[in-house]
Amino acid sequence: PTDADHVYVENEGSYESFDGGETFQRVSTPHGDNHDRWINPTNPMVQVQSNDGGANVTLDGGATWSSQHNQPTAELYSVDVDDRFPYWLYSGQQDNSTIRVPSNPPATGSAGGHTGNWEAVGGCETGPVVPKPGEPAIVYANCKGRFGRFNQETGQEKQYYVGFQNLYGANPADLDYRFQRVVPIEVSPHDPSTVYHGSQFVHKTTDEGVTWEQISPDLTAFRPERQTISGGPITRDITGEEHYSVLYAIEESPVQAGVIWAGSNDGLIQVTRDGGETWTDVTPPDMAPEGRVQTIDPSPHRAGKAYFAYYRTLLGDLTPYIYKTEDFGQSWTLLTPGHNGIPSHHATRAVREDTEREGLLFAGTEFGMYVSMDDGTTWEKFQYDLPRTPITDMKIHQGDLVLSTMGRGFWIMDNLSPLRQAAAAMAEDVYFFEPVDAYRLRGGGFGGFGQAGPDEPQYSPVGAMLDYMLPAGVRSVELSIHDGSGEMIRLYESEGPGVSTERAQEMRAPFFQTRGAPSPGTKAGLNRFVWDLTVPGPGGAARGGPMVVPGQYTASLTVDGETHERSFNVLMDPRVAADGVTVADLQEQFDLALEIQAAIEDADQTIERLRGVQERVSEGTDVERQLKEIERALLTDDSISSYPQPMLRDQFNYLYRNSISADQEPAVDMYDRLEALVTELEEHKSQLERLSRMVTDG
Structure with missing residues (x-):
């Protein structure tokens, strides 16, 4: 801004000129594929620069840059999930590796900080990377049209390309098989050994890629004049991204095997109902031409029902296109006319129907999320705290809505049950949603009411999610938890009218969980309370x-004196069950913990009584000395700065903490130790009783 001859040009590299563009020199930035640069108009040394790795700031004209490792700016092309517990998310990241991350922290944790649980899983930046059902160590991975089988156990990726032609630099007209950089890989929902893969044809393998069978003709609107070298002789750019007339989406119906949908990046959608023997072009006749069938979603409820999102932004058309069929594509309905909720300039990238409630739809657009409760007749914005960013793909898995974004990484909406029950909730002033079953998890999600540091993933809270809808003006809310016998084991009370359970996060990084019991919210609308299962x-x-x-529990919600009840199950962590721990073991552990609790409370009452007797005794007397000996036996001397000897009260605490630190059958030595500690406590209680009588009798 202060020197017209000083010019920056952002490209794959970043370039700088001091002579008005006559000569350029390449300058360093933290990452390649540079997109934009902002220069402070009054102090040009201060700049903000963006690239495929994120954003960075310089205060010295580019000599040094800030880190990109403090921002969730991954550009993700798609999202896939495995069937582990908790499940992991998979994608390719633009200009980075493929990635697999957990939906909740792994049980073992990691010493690598907020990136410690990231794993590369074969393929390359483009993805997709699709885990094999039932065997998540095996991942079917793509790199710019090249198929591979990655094995986490060996760290090796076997290469099983269709055709084995080098795509880089090749004129697409000369290729036997045209692959996009981001090609479809679809594992059959009916047979995990069957995998579909797309060039201009649909390819099928049943041996993880060793052999491929072509099960379709060319399913694209192939036009020879479109098969050219991108950029021509000057800016030649042939990496596969430019290949036209290729398949971009392949999906098999989860309801009926052999019903396979395929969509191309030049405007066609086709379907087979016999596993590929015959194909039918079912492209909507009035659909704008030559766009990309971005995602296809066969309905999880009916075989003939399907949706697809159509994308023409690269042709200068930002119109949203989502189509629905209920008759295998014989007829289609446009669900996005531009006046029913999704604006006419919010181009659509993804659509998904809920796996449980038919007609509950989610749409991912260039500018965020939308939801439909009526099978696409109307749409509502569904953004909340989601960044305003392109939504590239969606999966509905284990009751969650899982998203990939172009520029802000993965996002998960935990527990879709309130949306699934929305119709019933709208008919009532107060509605207590049916809870989903809760798993006993340890260490994940930073606790039901804790906080994570600002650079950590914001994992789901651990516990039973209790959702309820309130009208305006509610004065008080009580939530009580009852066990299978009806006994109340927890009671939570609201703080006052209009209060939310949400807590503001401090600017500094919290290193510990917030303390104290949470309070159920009283604000109008949806409230969520998480019981931590303790x-x-x-x-x-x-x-x-x-x-x-583990067992059945009942939550009782009382709103201004009116009570509503819902039952749910607390389930064992499947990993714990696989380790041989039984419900009987956990019951024994729980009972032992309550025994130790009772002993701790007995010790605390003894200490309190000791204090009372000490207040009635003169200093220097023999009784005062004996009371002091009891005190020293019960309480650790905190005046010793290093390693004070833990006395009886702390010995109880030590045993208690160890007894509940893991899901296990209690150790025999725990019982022996408790018996010894209780015996010692009884001796001190007897001594205290004797001394107390002496003081009382004078």
Whole structure:
């Protein structure tokens, strides 16, 4: 801004000229594929630069740059999920590796900070990377049209390309098989050994890519004049991204095997109902031509029903296109006319129907998310805290809505049950949603009410999610939890009218969980309360109690005196069950923890009584000395700065913490130790009783 001859040009590299563009020199940036640069108009040394790795700031004209490792700016082309518990998310990231990340922290944790659980899984930046059902160590991976089988156990990727032609630099007219950089890989929902893959043809393998069978003719609107070298002789750019007349989406119906849909990037959608023996072009006749069939979603409810999102932004058309068929493509309905909720300039990239509630649809657009409760007749914005960014793909998995974005990484909406029950909720002033079953998990999600550091993934809270809808003006809310016998084991009370359960996060990075019992919200609209599956700790403390045993529980919601009840199950962590732990083990552990709690409370009452007797005794007397000896036996001397000897009260605490630190059958030594500690406590109680009588009798 202060020197007209000083020019920057952003390209794959970043370039700088000091003579008005006559000569350029390449300059360093933190990442390649540079897109934009902002220069402070009053202080040109301050600049912000963006590229395929994120954004970075310089205060010295580009000599040094800020880190890109403090921002979730991954550009993800798609999202796939595995069937582990908890599940992991998979994608290719533009100008980076493929990636696999957990939906909740792995049980073992990681020493690598917020990137410690990231894993590359074969293929390359384009993806997709699709885990094999039932065997997540095996991942079917793509790199710019090249198919591979990655094995996490060996770290090796076997190469099984269709045709084995080098695509880079090749004129697409000379290729036997035209592959886009981002090609479809679809594992059959009916047979995990069957995988579909797309060039201009649909290819099928049943041996993980060793052999391929072509099961379709060319399913594109092939036009020879479109098969050219992108950029011509001057800016030649042939990496596969430019290949036209290729398949971009392949999906098999989860309802009926052999019903396979295929969509091309030049405007056709086709279907087979016999596993590829015959194909029918079912492209809507009035659809704008030559766009990209971005995603196809065969309905999980009916075989003949399907949706697809159509994308023409690269042709200068931002119109949203989502189509629905209920008769295998014989007829189509446009669900996005531009006046029913999705604006006429919000181009659509993805559409998904809920796996449980038919007609509940989600649409991912160039500018965020939309939801339809009526099978696409109307749409509503569904953004909340989601960044305003392109939504590239969606999956509905284990009750969650999982998203990939172009520029802001993965996002998950936990627990879709309120949306699935929305129709019933709208008919009531107060509605207590049916809870989903809750798993006993340890260590994940930073606790039901804790906080993560600002650079950590914001994992789902652990516990039972209790959702309820309230009208305006509610004064009080109580939530109580009851076990299978009807006994109340937890009670939470609201703080006042109009209060949300949400907590503002401090600017500094919190290193510990917030303390104290949470309060159920009273604000109008949807409220979510997460019970952490524990009972009170020793002395009725809000935290620190043992986790409840798997079984059925009832939540009772009382709103201004009116009570609503819902039942749900607490389930064992499947990984714990696989380790041989039984519900009987957990019941025994819970009972032991309550025994130790009772002993701790007995010790605390003894200490309190000791204090009372000490207040009635003169200093220097023999009784005062004996009371002091009891105190030293019960309480650790905190005046010793390093490694004070833990006395009886802390010995109880030590045993208690160990007894509930993992899901397990209690150790025999735990019982022996508790018996010894209780015996010692009883001896001190007897001594205290004797001394107390002496003081009382004078």
